[in-house]
Amino acid sequence: MSETPQPADLIVFGGTGDLSMRKLLPALYHCDRDGLLAPETRIIAMSRGGLDDADFRGKVDAEVRGSVPVDDLATWQRFLGRLHHVSIDVSGGDSTGWAKVTALLAGHEQRDRVFYLASPPMTFGPFCREAHRAGLVTPASRVVLEKPLGRDLASAQHINDEVGAIFHERQIFRIDHYLGKETVQNLLVLRFANAFLEPIWNSLWIDHVQITAAETVGTPGRRGYYDHAGALRDMVQNHLLQLLCLVAMEPPARNDRESIRDEKVKVLESLRPITGGEVDRFTVRGQYTAGVSGGVQVPGYLDEPDNTPPTEASHRVETFAAIRAEVKNWRWAGVPFYLRTGKRMPYRSSEIVVQFKEVPHSIFPGSTPNRLVLRLQPSEGIRLELMAKEPGAGEVALKPVPLSLSFAETFTARVPDAYERLLMDVLAGNPTLFMRRDEVEAAWRWIDPILTEWESQNMLPEPYPAGTAGPAGAHELVGRSGRAWHEEDLA
């Protein structure tokens, strides 16, 4: 990133939506407060909201100010002053709206120009075409595509073709906010800036890996999206597979935009396909029913409050998914990678657990294998579980003890939200932490047969009560080989 921030125009399509209000605007405010935005940088929201600049500033003042630390009013006012709003209906060939955007951007063609599409994927192609038709796509333009990028390989390829017809691949930033999380980046540092792990980072020493993204939240008000997404598309195809790539990838030659992504694609292409009859054996899907979450009685998925009533799709969609994956290469042959994600789980936790094998020959009874836990959230940190001797005379008694690094205690600096890091990378033109076209498509290629099999079956997802750790099938998935999910945080 250059030392002096360059003036930029950030055009957010879907600028008054949930993502924008909850994530993008707070992240941009933090960046502004930290001096990372040039004084001239503008944030131009586009939406159907029918707002003008003053209305939009009022809305942000009312809805965002309470969620960010405003220590001096001048900084907040400066941030509000950057905001503009253009009311537009992209689907309806709204020439007035485009004329307004064009007028706002006129004379600023040399600036970095970022189109951030915080909108459903079917709008990506039409938006890019219209922006191009309006003459707004300059050589210094970039486009950011929010997930989900399609709903299967064919639709992802279609979107990539449509966007690729207007923007060059180097101008396209496909965002996966998990890649902006501090611990995720730390995983790369842990693996490739320390010598001691690499010799044991393979099937000789590692028994299996677990990657979990558990959430306590349900899906109230999200039926329209979630019925057609489900946990596999919403979390596994992107976030969990990205984490798997970072754990499994070979050391890249350089820390640059292509080397890391090249290695990630190789991992995705090495995933053993799960097809046909194997899908039942290696995958599990569940849907939460009513239960107690956080001490409160909550409804099941089908009874979540929403504007639209449940449909056939609502009955079939999974709010929990677990998969036993395998990376078929020299390093990882025979090491299962268990992936799991769910809504309304008993705790919120995203973590990667690397479970090492037993010592080759144990001379102490009661020794358990080492475990490395990388905690993404909450309380980011790294913990290595080692065996130690309990003090005392007589028989040697062993106890697993943690060697812990808590980021909050070790580094006093505030841990920035993933979107802060990623937005600054877009403005700096650095795509390293964004997904390349071949990466996204390789991930869909692996997910597609699982989706096809699930959709062809006439079976509903396994129910699990809200506040529990997923359906029984998920425990059988790991239990079959004598393993168990890492559930320590349940305590």
Ligand code: BG6
């Ligand atoms: C989003 C999903 O990508 O990630 C949501 O669409 C999910 O369903 C969210 O809740 C989880 O993100 P985080 O950062 O809270 O783990």
